[in-house]
Amino acid sequence: MPRASANPGRSSTTTMRFDRLAYVLICLCIVLYTLYAGSSFFIPIAFGLFFSLMLKPICYRFEVLINSRIFSVVLTLFTAGVVVLGVLLxxxxxxQAILTEADDIYSGLQETFYEWAEYGGGRFGISGEEVEAYIDEAITSVSDQPLGILSTGLSTSGVLLANFSLVMIYTFFFLLYRGAMKNFVLGQLRNSDQTEGLETLNEIQQVAKSYLGGMGLVMLILGVLNSLGLFFIGIDYYLVWGFLAAILAVVPYIGTVIGGLLPFVFAIATTESIWQPLAVVLLYATVQFVEGNFITPKVLGSSVKLNALAAIMSVILGSIFWGLPGVIIAIPFLAIVRIILTHIEPLRPVALLLSDDLYEQSDRFLDEYNEPKYRLSNIFSGKSSLSLFRKRRSPHHPTKRVSKSNSQVVSDSEPD
Known part of the structure; x- marks a missing residue:
């Protein structure tokens, strides 16, 4: 009899776990489908929110000088717009100057390929007519490939470009109402969790701020390295090709390839020696190696703190859901998710699974996190709570609550 009574209990526990798991999966599928189907609506909001997080420090500086939030937000957007407009011009x-030489570039590309292919065809006994037919087809595909990649990327990001004004409107209102929105988020938490929630929001703000400055510095370094290398190789318009590749680096892995392919084709079309196109390939491969192993980890590593596997997977998922805009925003979004996970105790092992020091701290899964409260199965069984946890503090310094009287001041204060 006791044995029979034990089975129903175990069965009910198992059923409850699968019920909670099914509920979470259904909700997750609904959220992901909504984000995918409503991409034209959510992409401008996501970029507006992210831009507001990045521009908040600049807006805060203007507020200190002007003492008016509306004018400070307008000046912030105007300053950012001037910088972006100057780069675009x-x-x-x-x-436009390069396109005026398009005919010469195409004829130079065709001539170079004729020489290369005829030399190779003679080695393998291929007739001149066959070589010419093959060259015409190869020239068309090679010359169209970079433009095809760019046109695909532009069409994929067409939603963002077409709604650029909408993104600016969202950014304006997110900056204007940031205090009220932060207070709203904190108000949804329990009083005991509000201080931890405020720290979480401040860390998210710091990540966005560091990502903006870090990416700007990475682009500047890459642009200078690429431009100097192309200058010494003897490639015309070296500043354009160098900084174009640096800007495209915001699209991880893919952007650098496209940025190097364009000057390579240009070098084939405008130079007479074979060493210059090969030098372009060697240059971009070297810069990419230095950027991936030294520059980006040193500049962005302290803010993003994501391992390479998590970054690659986030980029792929971002491209599946939102195309090129998803690729651009995937890494900072995942960095924000990692911060939130570190402040939810049962999900701290998942945050470690995303972190850049995963290899060095792999033993923590069987040491610090080898407890029932850190097991994901307990979340679906109802034994673990997903509320924010408070860090251990000294008993002589009790946790401060965000009360009604000081919530606005705390929310609007600039984080250190």
Whole structure:
């Protein structure tokens, strides 16, 4: 009899776990489908929110000087717009100059490929007519490939570009109402969790701020290295090709390949020696190696703190859901998710699974996190709570609650 009574209990526990798991999976599928189907609606909101997080420090500086939030937000967006417009005008003028030489570039590309292919065809006994037919087909595919990649990327990001004004409107209102929105988020937490929630929001703000400055510094370093290398190789418009590749580096892995392919094709079309195109390939491969192993880890590693596997998977998922805009925003979004997970005690092992020091701290899974409260199965059985946990503090310094009287001041204060 006791044995028979034990089985129903175990069965009910198992059923409850599968019920909770099914509920979570159904909700997750609904959220993911909504984000996918409503991409035209959510992409401008996501970029507006992220831009507001990045521009908040600049807006805060203006607020200190002007003492008016509305004018500070307007000045912030105006300053950012001037910088972006200046960069776009520079590239537009330079690319327009390159397009005026399009016929010469195409004929130079065709001539170079004829020489290479005829030399190779003679080695393998291929006739001149066959070589010419093959060259015409190869020239068309090679010349169209970079433009095809760019046009695909532009069409994929068309939602973002077409709604750029909407993104700016969202950014304006997110900056204007940031205090009220932060207070709303804190108000949804229990009083005991509000201080921890405030720390979480401040860390998210710091990540966005560091990502903006870090990416700007990485682009500047890459642009200088690429431009100097192309200058010494003897490639025309070296500033355009160098900084274009640096800007495209915001798209992880893919952007660098496209940024190096364009000057490579240009070098084939405009130079007479074979060493210059090969030098371009060697240059971009070297810069990519230095950037991936030294520059980005040193500049962005302290803010993003994501391992390579998590970054690659986030980029792929971002491209599946939102195309090129998803690829751009995937890594900072995952960095924000990792911060939130570190403040939810049962999910701290998942945060460690995403972190950049996963290899060095792999023993923590069977040491610090080898307890029932850290097992994901306990979440679905109802034994673990997903509320924010408070860090251990000295008994002489009790945790401060975010009360009604000081919530606005705390929310609007600039984090250190």
């Amino acid at each position: 520079f590239f537009f003028n330079q690319i």
